[in-house]
Amino acid sequence: MQLARPVGREAASRKYDILSALMAFALAQDKHVQRQVMRLMALITTRYNWQRDELTMGQAEIARLWSVDERTVKREMARLRAKGWLVLKRQGARGRVSCYGIDLNRMMEDTRPAWPLIGEDFVERMTGRDRGAEAGQGGAPTNVVPLRPVPSPDRDGGLWARVQARLHAEDAAIYGAWFHALTEIGQEEGCLTLAAPTRFHATYVQSNLRERLMRALRREDPSIREVRVIA
Incomplete structure (x- = not known):
């Protein structure tokens, strides 16, 4: 910047x-x-x-x-x-x-x-x-x-990259502030785990942006039933 x-x-x-x-x-x-x-x-x-x-x-x-x-x-x-x-x-x-x-x-x-x-x-x-x-x-x-x-991510990078691209298209400002810094940890039994840079960041996403995040995830992969954001 x-x-x-x-x-x-x-x-x-x-x-x-x-x-x-x-x-x-x-x-x-x-x-x-x-x-x-x-x-x-x-x-x-x-x-x-x-x-x-x-x-x-x-x-x-x-x-x-x-x-x-x-x-x-x-x-x-x-x-x-x-x-x-x-x-x-x-x-x-x-x-x-x-x-x-x-x-x-x-x-x-x-x-x-x-x-x-x-x-x-x-x-x-x-x-x-x-x-x-x-x-x-x-x-x-x-x-x-x-x-x-923050530029739009490449959709060819896997599930989380596709979800990030969708979130960026929906609202670039919210994406840049909250979703851009999240990194994928792993996926197991329908649960995607993401890592945030700070505890506050993780708590805010879980409390205020979880539904938006889940909607984008389900559109890209309907098998995803849960998302966890940890610091």
Whole structure:
């Protein structure tokens, strides 16, 4: 995916979209992830330079903002770098603090499963499905963040590939957010087992999208009577 950096006339609305995705993602996770994302959002809203992609702030300042000690800051910043959301641009030295960038593309890709929790309009805006997606082809400028849509899978890859292609044709946005990341584990006695990247992802599909998934499965293979999604 390629995310246009939120600068210029439409910067404010794009920033809100990014922060909304972070918020929805965090609220769907456990308390540890929620706290981590809240800390990152605090850095973004107080010290991040969107135009230059620079976050320059000393550990003592971060500790004060987060109400923690500096050891906690070191651990949390390391976790955010390992996650790929923070990128070290310049190592701190004597008299100079470290400078970080934020990988917005990675961050938005990781939060994609939570987009439908905000609303269908948000998913459409982020995937460029509404009219504003045509702005680069002569339409009026909009606040659409141009992300690359998930392509349709090859139907020649077996049962799950055929089901994925059908789900993509029915709703590309829902497919990209929830079904694209599922992988087939196996099939036994009429039950198809799929693996999701996280427990939340698996629970959401089982609770909210199971009927849609079963309809697509039965159309491709009527012998399928059950589907399990595990993390």
